[in-house]
Amino acid sequence: MRETSTSDHLSWSHLLLFSSICLQFVLGVSGDSKSSSAGAKAESHTSSSTKVILIVLGFGAVAGFSFFLYKLWQKKKRDEQYARLLKLFEEDDELEVELGLRD
16 A cells, blocks of 8 residues: 655645635625615525525546545556566567577
8 A cells, every 4th residue: 555645634734725715705895785675685695695606516526536636647557667677577489589598
């Protein structure tokens, strides 16, 4: 098993911090000061905050899926390199016989 590195935890903490700051910023900016009635204003704020939450969750899902694919790609490349290394150092009897090093 592979240990998780500090950079993995650091990137997740940065992602969480960034998403919470964006959510606070968007919720603060999305206040509708042009609505005349308090009920319409509350309904508008609720629907806009729901949209914002869905957008943030969507971005989070895309970022998580991208991170998963990146880690999967890294594992595949690491396995390919390990297979090449094993092939490089494996004993090839046919080559030794052809070169006359061994009968």
